[in-house]
Amino acid sequence: MIENIRLSFQGIWAHKMRSFLTMLGIIIGIASIISIVSTIKGTNEQIKQNLIGAGNNVTKVQLYHTNDGNYPYTIDYEGIPDGVPLMNDELFEAIRNLPNVTSAAAYTKRQGGNTNYFYGTASLSGCPTYGVDNSYFETCGYVIKEGRMFVPNDMSGFRPVVILDDNAAKSLFQGEDPVGKTIECNSIALVVVGVVELDTKFEPVINSIEDYYTYMDSRTSGAVFLPDALWPALFSYDEPKEVAVQVSYTEAMSAAGKAVADLMNTYNTNSNGILYKAEDTLEQAKELQDLSNATNQQLVWIASISLLVGGIGVMNIMLVSVTERTREIGLKKAIGAKKSRILWQFLTEAAVLTSMGGLLGVGTGIGLAEVISRIAETPVAISVPAIIFGVVFSMVIGIIFGLIPSIKAANLNPIDALRHE
Numbered sequence: 001m002i003e004n005i006r007l008s009f010q011g012i013w014a015h016k017m018r019s020f021l022t023m024l025g026i027i028i029g030i031a032s033i034i035s036i037v038s039t040i041k042g043t044n045e046q047i048k049q050n051l052i053g054a055g056n057n058v059t060k061v062q063l064y065h066t067n068d069g070n071y072p073y074t075i076d077y078e079g080i081p082d083g084v085p086l087m088n089d090e091l092f093e094a095i096r097n098l099p100n101v102t103s104a105a106a107y108t109k110r111q112g113g114n115t116n117y118f119y120g121t122a123s124l125s126g127c128p129t130y131g132v133d134n135s136y137f138e139t140c141g142y143v144i145k146e147g148r149m150f151v152p153n154d155m156s157g158f159r160p161v162v163i164l165d166d167n168a169a170k171s172l173f174q175g176e177d178p179v180g181k182t183i184e185c186n187s188i189a190l191v192v193v194g195v196v197e198l199d200t201k202f203e204p205v206i207n208s209i210e211d212y213y214t215y216m217d218s219r220t221s222g223a224v225f226l227p228d229a230l231w232p233a234l235f236s237y238d239e240p241k242e243v244a245v246q247v248s249y250t251e252a253m254s255a256a257g258k259a260v261a262d263l264m265n266t267y268n269t270n271s272n273g274i275l276y277k278a279e280d281t282l283e284q285a286k287e288l289q290d291l292s293n294a295t296n297q298q299l300v301w302i303a304s305i306s307l308l309v310g311g312i313g314v315m316n317i318m319l320v321s322v323t324e325r326t327r328e329i330g331l332k333k334a335i336g337a338k339k340s341r342i343l344w345q346f347l348t349e350a351a352v353l354t355s356m357g358g359l360l361g362v363g364t365g366i367g368l369a370e371v372i373s374r375i376a377e378t379p380v381a382i383s384v385p386a387i388i389f390g391v392v393f394s395m396v397i398g399i400i401f402g403l404i405p406s407i408k409a410a411n412l413n414p415i416d417a418l419r420h421e
Contacts, residue, residue: 005348012353019353022317025310026357026397027364030390032306034365034383039372042380056141056199057250059257059278061264062109062242067273076110080239083270087241091267095243098259100252105136106241108231117224119172119183127168129185129224131231137196139246147179147194154193155229162190166197168222185224186234196225254278307393310357311401318350318405343410350402351395358394362387 012019063073063084073081085091087106096104108131117124130136134149145166154161162183169178169192178192232238243264247256257278264276332342366382373380 005352012349012356018317022313022353023310023357023360025306025313026354026394027310027361029304029307029310030358030361030394031364031368033304034362034386034390035368035372037383037386038365038369038380041383042373057247057253058140058244059247059253060242060244061257061260061276061278063240063274064277065273066275066277070277073274074111075239080237081270081272081274083268084240084274085267086238087243091264094263095245095260098245098256098263100247100249100256101245101260102248103135103139103246104260105132105139105244107132107136107244108228108235108239108241110235115185115224117168117172117183117185119181122172122174124168124172124222124224127222127224129226131226131228133228136225136244139244141199142196143199145195145197146177147192149194149196150227154227158229158233159227160188160190160230160233161193161227163194163196163225164192165223165225166195168224169195171222188234190226307397310354311397314350314354314398315401315404317353318346318402319408321349322346322405322409339410343406346406346409347399347402350406351398354394354398354401355391358391361394362390365390 063075063081065071065073075081092104092106095101110129111126115125115127115129117127132150133155137143137149142165146169147163150161150163153159164172164178172178172183173181178195181192182189183192184190226234243260245256245260247253261276261278268275366387369380369382
């Protein structure tokens, strides 16, 4: 085998240009597949990252209409639904003890309507307002940027204090230090005690106006956090809470979210289809990824046609090689070379030729994927399985398409071969 490989490299080097042109179809085919697969993989990672966000493995469970569609229930406009219980310590402890749940936070939420904040002549309208304790910040990945978090006395003393995220602080205070300043909401004065920001900065890729509205609306307006004990003072009553759960790994988000929703619904007696559901970001990502894969796999099949063309080119050049070396084959057989030896010599040469093409194709494909990424401003993730597949498949192409020429060489009559001019 080693001798066959050595002879193969000698033959390829002796006809460098012919060998390169023969490999060109293999190179183009493998490069196309590598670049397409890597671009698809990068796009899928972008889809997943855009939906999951900062990557802290947090999923949120909230009330949904389930009878007439599947959309969130908004207490702001629809009021408190019948039969949906308030959160209690027993239920919350059961949520925290579910498999793969590392932390949890129960919170209330308003967005729009009566969530208007004022500081001097500046105002902030329609931003999400949350009634939380410090477990919310820990679970959702917020860290203190200025000031402090809530302290026990804020809760027990019903203090009118508030924490802003950095976007809300910039909108209201226009560069001033917000800590210690007073803002107003529903005629109640609230003292800003802190500013928070997400520990992991995440900027989604915006490719369309739909992406802009999906990702940017809530980010530019900011968010406001009140102590949950103060919530009834601003909004007049207690109400059902939503739950944020952080799980141990990303793939567990869907199952954990469903488990939390199912547990909360065991206490829910609403007869109008108002039920708790988890925002299944992984399922959304999977649907978009499946659509992306279905579209782009067609490109992979089209690129594979060039491998077929390259294989035919290998067969053609190997037939030419057999014709050129007919006397050499006759001489080897005359001195005792067996059919299998001749067969394996030409098969090895075809496999070496296409394997070299495969390796060059892998390098070209990686380079092409990086070029596409820079020009189209899309992410790319080099696929190791695609690289291995490319090299192995190119070798298989050489064996398959080199088989006919090799059999022809092995079956040559030594006397006729020696007479060949």
